[in-house]
Amino acid sequence: MWSDLFYPDNPKRREQLIRKSQEIKDLMKSNFYATNQLIDVMNEHLSCSFQHIEMNEDASLQENCDVMTECMHKIQAVVEKIDTEMKEKLDPALYEKLQNMSLSTTDFQLISKALKAVCGFATEGSTALVTLLINKGVILAKITSTFVKIGALTVASVALGVVFMGVDMIVEAILGSIERRQLEEALKEYDEALNEFKPASLEYQRNITYVQVKIEEMNK
Numbered sequence: 001m002w003s004d005l006f007y008p009d010n011p012k013r014r015e016q017l018i019r020k021s022q023e024i025k026d027l028m029k030s031n032f033y034a035t036n037q038l039i040d041v042m043n044e045h046l047s048c049s050f051q052h053i054e055m056n057e058d059a060s061l062q063e064n065c066d067v068m069t070e071c072m073h074k075i076q077a078v079v080e081k082i083d084t085e086m087k088e089k090l091d092p093a094l095y096e097k098l099q100n101m102s103l104s105t106t107d108f109q110l111i112s113k114a115l116k117a118v119c120g121f122a123t124e125g126s127t128a129l130v131t132l133l134i135n136k137g138v139i140l141a142k143i144t145s146t147f148v149k150i151g152a153l154t155v156a157s158v159a160l161g162v163v164f165m166g167v168d169m170i171v172e173a174i175l176g177s178i179e180r181r182q183l184e185e186a187l188k189e190y191d192e193a194l195n196e197f198k199p200a201s202l203e204y205q206r207n208i209t210y211v212q213v214k215i216e217e218m219n220k
Contacts, residue, residue, distance in 0.1 A: 149196065
C-alpha cells in the first residue's frame with residue numbers, strides 16, 4: 001500500500017488490530033461456553049429450562065453481547081428470586097453465613113429445608129448450587145454490565161465474520177482508510193475494551209468452573 005511508505009508503522013498497527021480482535025473473539029467464545037455450562041448445571045439441579053446460547057460469527061460483537069446479556073438477565077432473575085425468598089425464610093445470622101460461605105453441616109441442612117420450602121425440592125446438589133450462586137451473584141452482575149459496555153463500543157458494530165477475514169477487509173470495514181490516526185484510534189478502543197473485558201471474563205469463567213467442581217464434590 002502506497003500510504004505505508006508515508007506511515008511505515010501502519011502494517012504493525014494493522015497486525016495489532018487483528019490480534020486484539022482475535023483476543024476479543026476468543027474471550028467471547030469462552031464466555032458463551034462457560035454460560036452454557038452454567039445453564040446445564042442450573043437445568044439439572046434447579047429444574048430450570050434454559051436453552052443453550054450460541055455465538056454467531058457472522059453477527060456483530062454488539063449482537064452477540066445482546067444475546068449474552070439477555071441470557072444473563074434470565075439467570076440473574078432466577079437467582080435473585082431464590083435469594084430474596086431465602087433471605088425472608090432464613091435467620092439473619094444464617095443468611096449471612098450463606099453469603100460468606102461459612103456453613104457448618106447443620107447450617108447446610110437448615111438451608112436445604114428453606115430451599116425445599118421455596119422451590120419444592122432440595123437435593124444436596126441444588127442446595128450447594130443455590131449457596132454458590134447467591135455467594136457469587138456479584139459475578140453475574142459484573143459480567144453482565146461488562147457485556148453491556150462492550151456492546152456499546154464502536155468496534156462492537158462490526159460483524160465478527162468480517163473482522164477476521166484479513167487485513168484488507170478490516171481496512172475497508174472498520175477504518176475506511178489506513179491513515180495512522182484512524183488505526184491508533186481503533187487500537188485505543190480495543191485496548192480499553194480488553195482492559196475491562198479480559199479480567200471480567202476470566203473471573204466469570206473461573207467462578208463457573210468453581211461451581212461445577214463444588215457440585216461434583218457434593219455428589220461424590
